[in-house]
Amino acid sequence: xxxxxxxxxxxxxxxxxxxxxxxxxxxxxxxxxxxxxxxxxxxxxxxxxxxxxxxxxxxxxxxxxxxxxxxxxxxxxxxxxxxxxxxxxxxxxxxxxxxxxxxxxxxxxxxxxx
Numbered sequence: 001x002x003x004x005x006x007x008x009x010x011x012x013x014x015x016x017x018x019x020x021x022x023x024x025x026x027x028x029x030x031x032x033x034x035x036x037x038x039x040x041x042x043x044x045x046x047x048x049x050x051x052x053x054x055x056x057x058x059x060x061x062x063x064x065x066x067x068x069x070x071x072x073x074x075x076x077x078x079x080x081x082x083x084x085x086x087x088x089x090x091x092x093x094x095x096x097x098x099x100x101x102x103x104x105x106x107x108x109x110x111x112x113x114x
Contacts, residue, residue, distance in 0.1 A: 009108030
């Protein structure tokens with residue numbers, strides 16, 4: 001079973017930036033896409049961005065142009081560079097496969113506040 005550990009969250013002012021990291025372990029099928037999810041207070045978990053084994057990316061409309069997903073296969077690590085952060089980006093951010101096949105980690109808290 002794939003296991004993940006998220007890190008890099010924190011408190012940031014609107015317009016600021018954060019770079020999240022996701023360290024993965026276990027037997028990850030090479031064809032599986034990887035993804036970042038987030039869950040804001042009072043809302044269900046949503047898919048934020050995904051990346052295929054070939055490097056093809058997808059983003060939810062609300063983060064397009066501001067967030068960039070990437071991965072380093074040699075380090076078994078995925079990243080989410082978040083720029084121009086907004087109040088509505090406040091959430092716990094999780095990483096998993098595109099289909100949620102890995103065990104869910106604790107996530108990393110991102111708080112955007114003035």
